[in-house]
Structure formats: structure tokens, C-alpha cells
Amino acid sequence: MGRIIAVTNLKGGIGKTTTVVNLSAGLALRGAHVLLIDVDAQGNLAMALGVKPRRTIYEVLVDGAAVVDCISSARPNLDLLAADASLLTAQPEIARRPDWARVLEKALLPVRSRYDVIIIDCGGSLTVLNLNALNAATDVLVPTTTEPFSLKGLEMLIQQIRQVKGGTGALRAIVPTMYDARTRQSVELLESLRVRYGDLVLPPIRVNVRLSECSAQGQTIYEYDPRSRGAIDYAQLVEQMSERMSIGSAAARPSPAPPQAAQPRPASAEPPLVTGAGSMLSASCPNCGRPLQRATVASYRVTYCDHCKYRHQDLAAGGRR
Numbered sequence: 189m190g191r192i193i194a195v196t197n198l199k200g201g202i203g204k205t206t207t208v209v210n211l212s213a214g215l216a217l218r219g220a221h222v223l224l225i226d227v228d229a230q231g232n233l234a235m236a237l238g239v240k241p242r243r244t245i246y247e248v249l250v251d252g253a254a255v256v257d258c259i260s261s262a263r264p265n266l267d268l269l270a271a272d273a274s275l276l277t278a279q280p281e282i283a284r285r286p287d288w289a290r291v292l293e294k295a296l297l298p299v300r301s302r303y304d305v306i307i308i309d310c311g312g313s314l315t316v317l318n319l320n321a322l323n324a325a326t327d328v329l330v331p332t333t334t335e336p337f338s339l340k341g342l343e344m345l346i347q348q349i350r351q352v353k354g355g356t357g358a359l360r361a362i363v364p365t366m367y368d369a370r371t372r373q374s375v376e377l378l379e380s381l382r383v384r385y386g387d388l389v390l391p392p393i394r395v396n397v398r399l400s401e402c403s404a405q406g407q408t409i410y411e412y413d414p415r416s417r418g419a420i421d422y423a424q425l426v427e428q429m430s431e432r433m434s435i436g437s438a439a440a441r442p443s444p445a446p447p448q449a450a451q452p453r454p455a456s457a458e459p460p461l462v463t464g465a466g467s468m469l470s471a472s473c474p475n476c477g478r479p480l481q482r483a484t485v486a487s488y489r490v491t492y493c494d495h496c497k498y499r500h501q502d503l504a505a506g507g508r509r
Contacts, residue, residue, distance in 0.1 A: 190221075190303040191433055192296070193360070194325035197332055198348075199341040200312025203365035205232045206399050207331045207425075208309040210418070213408040214426030216265035220304040220435050223259065226271035227292070227321050228311035234270040237262045238406020241270035248295050250278050255299045263408075267303075279316045288316060293324035305435050314348065322352045327360040327433060334364050334377040334392070359388060360432060363425060367392035390428055393421045 195208050205228075212222045225245065226233040234241055243258040248269065255269060262268045282288050296306065308321040322328065328349055332338045342362070350356050362385055368374045381389045393399075394417050402412030409418045429435065471480045473493040480491050 189300050190305055191327055191435065192300070192306045192308065192325045193327045193329055193433075194308045194310055194321040195329045195331065196308075196310035196318060196321065196345065197330055197338075197341060198312065198314060198345050199332075199338050202312075202333045202338055203331045203393065203399075204312070205236055205309055206403060207329070207363060207365065207393070207422075208233065208307055209236045209403070210399075210409050210422040211329075211425055211429060212266060212305075212307050213263060213410060214423055215305060215430065215435060216263055217410065218426065218430065218435075219265065220430075221265050221302065223267045223269065223299065223303045223306045224262070225269045225292075225296075225306060225308045225321075227275070227308060227317040228271055229273050229275035230311070231270060231272040232403075233268060233309050234260075234272075235406065236403040237268060237408070239268055239270065241268065244270050244272050244274065246272070246274040246278050249291055250281055255295055275317065282320075283316050289319055289323050292317070292320035296324060305433070319352065322349065325358060328353075328358050329361050329363065329429070330359070331363045331365045331393075332381075333366045334374040334381070336377070339377060339381070361429065362389045364389065364392035366395050368395045391421070391424060393418070393425070396421075 195204050195211075197204060208224065212224050216222045224233055224237075227245065231244075239260050239262050241258075241260045243253070243260075245258065247253040248255055248258050259267045259269050282291050285291060287294070292308075300306065308325065310318045310321050330342060330345060332342050346356060346359065349359055362381065364378055364381060367378065378389075378392060396416055396418035398413045398416040399409055399418040402409050402418075405412060409416060409422055413419060471491075472478065473480055476493065478493055480493055
């Protein structure tokens, strides 16, 4: 059975959808079969991927339609079960059911074996659908900005995960987003995160205007600007999540039933590359002496240390944005 990742935080505007889009696109580029599910009535996932869905998750949860009949193909290896404003009326109906907390989990059972990973984009508050997402999830990934209010919300979310899942074992990673190393607050709060949560905290996603621009254009960061800081940072997140959750590109799963036709990618888009699996190098980390690992995205070589979070990027061509 494929893994199910709930990407969630009780605070909005901290990069959840951006993380979902670029993590899933990177996994798909590595050969994994990925299904994206939007449980937020704003429906931002479809816009961020440039997809115009014919059917949505409302029909699955309320009308009892099969998931396979409602998914849209977004990219090769990447499918989407989209959402729209109709979800606002779905939640009261779901809440009246005796199995209200497991509706999404049951709906996903027929397709779960078809995908290597299912990623759920949750809304920025504690709703019936977000609780459904947590119940269905085998793993939880939490994006958070390095700001005081966001860190307070993170503490509340972890308490909620403990109550829903009976512990925090499902918490797979915390991803600092919108990180700006030029500000003392970002640096100090990132260090506080690492002290408190240890190896759960992954290297940060740095502030990069390209990340917001690509969403507005309906493209992933690898399509819009594969040489940007955002592409480099999300490529490293793809590598580390692949390793932590054993999501590989080796064994192909049965292909899902054909959904709607895939949206064409812009002809000018440079073929993105997200390769490698955190391959071990013979070199040692200059900070802690542990073995270094290397991943590749587009024309960058990223060398990093999983122990002390050291990271170095070599430009093979072009400038960095």
C-alpha cells in the first residue's frame, strides 16, 4: 500500500501548497506514481498546477463517486483530485455521518495500491476534512515559517497530531519555509526549531520570488526556473523525503485508470532534472566530519550533510536567482 502524507499546519500562508506541488512534482520526476488530494475549499492546487478539473473531491465525499473517476492528470506520474468552493457545503454533511472522521480514508482504499505516495494538501485551520486527512495519513509533514506565531501554531498542531494519531510517530518532518538568512529572527528561530525537534527539522526552503511566480503561472518550480534557489531547495527536500520514506523509482506500480487528458506543459519549459538518491560521497563534512551526500537538480550539484545541515551548491552553468 502506498504512503499517505498529510501536509498540514494550523496557520495559513506558510507555503503548504507550494510545498505540496514541488515535493510531489519532484517525486514524480524521479519515477514515483503520485496522487495529490486537495481538501481545502480554496482549491489552490489546481491553479498552481495549471489544471482545470472536470470533477472534484466533493463528488467523492458527498455523492459517493469513485476516486478514479474524479482524478485529473496533471503531469506524467502525477494525478490530482482537486477541490473547489463546493467543499464548504460538504463538511456539514460529512459531520453528520457516524464514520465522519474516516470518510476520506475509506474513499482512498480502492486506489491506494496504485500509487507510491498520496499527498494531501490540508487547509489552514482545524476542520472536519483536515481531521479526515490526519486519520488517513501514514505520515505527516509540517511546513512552518520561522516566525514566532508560526512556531506557536506548530506546538498546537503537534498536540493535535498526538490526540488524533495516539502519539507523534507519524510526524515525519518539519520543513522551515520562507527562510531568510539575512534576518536574525529567522536564524535564531531556525536554531530553536532544531534544538527542540532535532532531526525532524529539514534544511529550510529559502525566500525566493520564483516560487510565488511559478504558482501564478500554473507551473512547478522545476518547469518555471529550474536554476532558482527554490528549485534547489525543493529538490533537496525531494531527496530527503524519498530516503526517509523509502519512496523510490524502481518498482512501477499498476498504472491508474486513465483520467482526464494531461495539461500540456509550456513548450519553452526546460526539461527539469531531479536525480540521485542522496548518494554517499567519500568526502567528509567540514563542520562535523560526517560523510557528505550529493543530489542533482537541473544544472546544480548539491552537497549536504544530514547530521549538521551543512550544504554547498556548485553551479554547472548559468547564474543563481
